[in-house]
Amino acid sequence: MTAPEDTPVSRRLRSVKHIIIVCSGKGGVGKSSVSAQLALSLRASSPTARVGILDVDLTGPSIPRMLGLDGHPVHQSSDGWVPVYADGSEARLGCMSVGFLLKRKEDSVVWRGPKKNAMIRQFLSDVRWGELDYLVIDTPPGTSDEHLSLIEHMAPVHARISAVIVTTPQAVALLDAAKCLSFTRATALPVLGLIENMSGYVCPCCGEISNVFSTGGGEAMATREGLPFLGSLPVDTELVTLLDAAEVERPGESAALAEGGSRRSFDLLERYQKTPTAPLFKGIVDKILGELSGAGEEEEEEASGGASSVAP
Numbered sequence: 012m013t014a015p016e017d018t019p020v021s022r023r024l025r026s027v028k029h030i031i032i033v034c035s036g037k038g039g040v041g042k043s044s045v046s047a048q049l050a051l052s053l054r055a056s057s058p059t060a061r062v063g064i065l066d067v068d069l070t071g072p073s074i075p076r077m078l079g080l081d082g083h084p085v086h087q088s089s090d091g092w093v094p095v096y097a098d099g100s101e102a103r104l105g106c107m108s109v110g111f112l113l114k115r116k117e118d119s120v121v122w123r124g125p126k127k128n129a130m131i132r133q134f135l136s137d138v139r140w141g142e143l144d145y146l147v148i149d150t151p152p153g154t155s156d157e158h159l160s161l162i163e164h165m166a167p168v169h170a171r172i173s174a175v176i177v178t179t180p181q182a183v184a185l186l187d188a189a190k191c192l193s194f195t196r197a198t199a200l201p202v203l204g205l206i207e208n209m210s211g212y213v214c215p216c217c218g219e220i221s222n223v224f225s226t227g228g229g230e231a232m233a234t235r236e237g238l239p240f241l242g243s244l245p246v247d248t249e250l251v252t253l254l255d256a257a258e259v260e261r262p263g264e265s266a267a268l269a270e271g272g273s274r275r276s277f278d279l280l281e282r283y284q285k286t287p288t289a290p291l292f293k294g295i296v297d298k299i300l301g302e303l304s305g306a307g308e309e310e311e312e313e314a315s316g317g318a319s320s321v322a323p
């Protein structure tokens with residue numbers, strides 16, 4: 012019989028140092044764009060960082076579009092599915108999504124729980140990520156079959172998983188974020204912290220951030236719940252233009268695509284760094300990296316008989 016810690020998923024994820032699940036209670040709060048930014052910023056965090064992003068929002072996969080990879084085919088190798096790289100031949104930002112498997116991007120996935128569960132298991136066990144520093148997982152809103160499947164299949168590597176919760180400042184989103192938090196507590200998933208997205212508005216003319224709606228609800232919730240507050244991100248029209256850009260083919264891109272490159276891979280990383288949100292997100296990533304290294308040290312101490320484990 013297979014030992015519980017030796018499963019196809021644990022064997023595949025053995026080469027991944029940190030797994031970060033991005034979740035939100037409510038839909039449309041910017042969880043996928045935060046996941047995409049997290050992957051881009053982690054990749055930029057060091058000249059050698061290797062990052063994967065897995066999109067398990069099966070009914071609404073948006074990561075391929077946000078990374079300019081829509082319509083890219085997935086290749087099967089003898090060692091599993093090859094991720095689609097958002098940075099071409101550098102291959103330090105790999106992506107996998109059900110969006111790559113649909114015939115047309117307009118097609119919808121209408122699956123019951125068992126089929127979703129099987130798809131997630133296959134994503135976790137069959138994607139040939141190679142050595143990764145970080146695997147970011149974008150999930151559907153709420154706490155659904157997809158979340159339970161993730162936790163169940165990744166149980167053998169549970170010690171390396173943590174979560175980031177995304178909310179907007181509105182009361183209704185905060186209430187749903189609290190439900191999401193209670194899910195992480197029920198499943199003993201450590202939470203790296205909370206991000207308040209769409210908090211204020213960046214004026215496209217002068218770059219000033221104005222608080223058109225309420226702000227600060229995310230930070231207040233973090234304080235109340237004893238969670239780290241990772242930071243606020245304003246509504247940024249430059250970011251929307253970048254992440255929501257329709258597939259506009261530029262000269263020479265067809266040839267690059269045919270050779271395995273990606274549509275906007277050429278300049279996505281560079282253009283992202285120039286958005287007003289990028290420096291703010293760097294602050295968020297610095298806090299995340301600090302927490303991950305702190306948790307790593309505590310684990311080492313614990314292994315050597317020292318301090319107790321990181322409580323979720």
Ligand SMILES: Nc1ncnc2c1ncn2[C@@H]1O[C@H](COP(=O)(O)OP(=O)(O)OP(=O)(O)O)[C@@H](O)[C@H]1O
Pocket residue numbers: 035037038039040041042043044045068071073151152208209244245246247248250251254255
């Ligand atoms: N800080 C921001 N500034 C401007 N636009 C944003 C910001 N965050 C998200 N958006 C935009 O809001 C829309 C919804 O974002 P996104 O798809 O990331 O949300 P989601 O929570 O993942 O949604 P879903 O519930 O469908 O999974 C997208 O068009 C995205 O580009």
Ligand code: SF4
Pocket residue numbers: 214215216217218219221
């Ligand atoms: S934030 Fe600055 S540029 Fe934007 S509307 Fe106000 S004054 Fe004008």
